[in-house]
Amino acid sequence: MAWVTGSMLLLLCVEMLTKYVFHTGGYDAEGEPLGVFGIWVAISHGWIYVLYLVTVFDLWSTLRWRLGRLVSMAAAGVVPVMSFVLERRVRADAQARIDATAPQG
Structure with a gap:
């Protein structure tokens, strides 16, 4: 989900x-800038970010990390490149935590 959200x-x-910045989409009748890709990019990112937050919360609660880790993982979905x-x-x-708790055999 981090890769999809970041992309x-x-x-x-x-x-x-x-x-x-570049005003490549033109303007509508009211003088507002028109989107280049359309509104679907913003809506898609918003819903993907919601799924990302659910995934982050699940991982955080399963591994019982500190609250700061949850906040940093949630922020990674809104700061460009941070999610990667x-x-x-x-x-x-x-993976290190999973390997440490796995039975040795």
Whole structure:
């Protein structure tokens, strides 16, 4: 989910840059900037972020991490590129915890 959320966030950032900075979408009758990709990018990212939060909460509660870890993982879905970086670290920490609790045999 971190990869999907991060990719959609980057696409949303591209949409906002092209819409508000470069004005490539044009303007509607009221003078408001028109979207380049359409509103579907923002709506898709919003719903994917909700699914990401559910996934993050499930992982956090299962592994019983501290509250700060939950906050940082939730923030990773709204800070561009942070989800890619944090996903790698969280995955390594989770795998180490799973390996430590696995029966040796």
